[in-house]
Amino acid sequence: xxxxxxxxxxxxxxxxxxxxxxxxxxxxxxxxxxxxxxxxxxxxxxxxxxxxxxxxxxxxxxxxxxxxxxxxxxxxxxxxxxxxxxxxxxxxxxxxxxxxxxxxxxxxxxxx
Amino acid sequence: xxxxxxxxxxxxxxxxxxxxxxxxxxxxxxxxxxxxxxxxxxxxxxxxxxxxxxxxxxxxxxxxxxxxxxxxxxxxxxxxxxxxxxxxxxxxxxxxxxxxxxxxxxxxxxxxxx
Numbered sequence: 001x002x003x004x005x006x007x008x009x010x011x012x013x014x015x016x017x018x019x020x021x022x023x024x025x026x027x028x029x030x031x032x033x034x035x036x037x038x039x040x041x042x043x044x045x046x047x048x049x050x051x052x053x054x055x056x057x058x059x060x061x062x063x064x065x066x067x068x069x070x071x072x073x074x075x076x077x078x079x080x081x082x083x084x085x086x087x088x089x090x091x092x093x094x095x096x097x098x099x100x101x102x103x104x105x106x107x108x109x110x111x112x
Numbered sequence: 113x114x115x116x117x118x119x120x121x122x123x124x125x126x127x128x129x130x131x132x133x134x135x136x137x138x139x140x141x142x143x144x145x146x147x148x149x150x151x152x153x154x155x156x157x158x159x160x161x162x163x164x165x166x167x168x169x170x171x172x173x174x175x176x177x178x179x180x181x182x183x184x185x186x187x188x189x190x191x192x193x194x195x196x197x198x199x200x201x202x203x204x205x206x207x208x209x210x211x212x213x214x215x216x217x218x219x220x221x222x223x224x225x226x
Contacts, residue, residue: 004154032213043203043217044155088154096168097213098145102154 003027004091006103014111019076021106023089026070032097033065035074036088038105044088048074079110114139116218118204124224125194133189133221137206143167144187145207145215146179148200155203161187194225 005024013019021035032051036044050056050063050072062075072091076083086105093099117136125131137144143162147155157171161181172178176194181187191198201222205215 034214036217043201043220046214046216049214090154092213093157096160096170098143098160098162098207098215099157099168099170100145100147100155100213100215101157102147104152104154 003101004089004103006087006089006106008104009107010109011106012109012111013079015079015081017079017110019079019083019108019110021074021076021087021089021108023072023074023091023103024070025072025089025091025101027091027094027101028067028070029094030091032092032100033063033072034090034100035061035063035072036090036102037083038086038088040085076108079108081110081112084108084110116204116206116216118202118218118221120221121219122222122224124226126226127194127196129194129225131191131194131223133191133202133204133223135187135189135204135206135218137185137187137204138208138216140208141206141216142184142209143207143213143215144181145205146187146189147171147203147205149203149220150200158189191223194223196225199223199225 035048048063089103090100145160146158159169201220
């Protein structure tokens with residue numbers, strides 16, 4: 001099993017819709033979970049972090065964490081064409097807070 | 113304030129040559145991280161520093177790769193005897209103490225080994 005799995009997409013949603021991005025991870029003791037946005041040709045940009053079970057909201061973004069199911073998701077409300085990018089899920093490796101394991105990313109396309 | 117900076121932005125070298133990649137973290141950030149990213153993949157961890165010392169170097173692929181951070185600020189990633197497989201974007205990130213390890217990335221250095 002891959003350590004951090006994401007559907008590669010592309011995920012296509014119409015402007016104004018909710019985009020739902022999912023990620024599963026294999027390390028049961030991971031404690032830190034992150035979502036990064038990466039535009040083509042650019043470096044990853046941190047958009048959300050979450051550390052405890054439940055939801056965390058920041059503007060149009062909501063991160064959801066379920067440690068029992070080893071599942072983390074990102075919801076983007078009122079999607080805009082400027083949200084079109086690759087979204088990377090990252091999880092810390094057991095025993096090393098600084099060592100993040102990234103998924104391959106999900107490519108999101110928001111159509112006007 | 114200024115973000116993480118990396119130099120050079122692009123580096124083209126020949127197989128077998130030595131290269132150095134530099135990272136200047138966000139001012140005041142105590143932790144510094146190196147990753148590399150190949151096309152279509154997520155970043156792959158190489159090493160991270162807490163202050164001057166390497167806290168985890170488990171991602172360095174072999175002994176051709178080495179990184180230093182002598183004064184706890186700027187870091188240099190050194191690659192000896194480069195191989196074509198080393199071609200990738202090398203990303204540097206930094207984080208502050210007590211930030212739950214939220215890592216902020218620089219623009220990266222694109223390394224091409226011919």
